[in-house]
Amino acid sequence: MSKQAILSNDAPAPIGPYSQATRVGDWIFISGQIPIDPQTGELILGGVAAQTKQVLLNLQAILTSVGLNLDSVVKTTIYLTDLNMFAEMNEVYATYFRPPYPARATVQVSALPKGAQVEIEAIAYAGG
Secondary structure, three states: OOEEEEOOOOOOOOOOOOOOEEEEOOEEEEEEEOOEOOOOOOEOOOOHHHHHHHHHHHHHHHHHOOOOOHHHEEEEEEEEOOHHHHHHHHHHHOOOOOOOOOEEEEEEOOOOHHHOOEEEEEEEEOOO
16 A cells, blocks of 8 residues: 655645645545635634635645545535534535535534634545
8 A cells, every 4th residue: 555645835734743635546535624724824714604615725725736626525524513504514515516516424523623613524536
């Protein structure tokens, strides 16, 4: 098994001992992204819609760094600090993905790093 770390300067640097993403063969495993502005290193404020947009831009930047886009995503896991924010998050999420949509799970968690309201991790396929 050959494992390659992926690092994009257009996405937030990891804040711990992990890679932004790891490539194994044709599979890209993207670590959970929180709404950090990669230019400032600060958490985006303004509610779950603004935070979801930044998270998806971060995911997109990581995929772009390996020549892919969000169409390559086959599975996402979304973490929300309150499931009452689901509809607002989902409205933004729907503008970034198109059919066939990735498989998805959404779970409520008690807290996320840096006080974020949303975190999304993804698996993408780079094969033909």
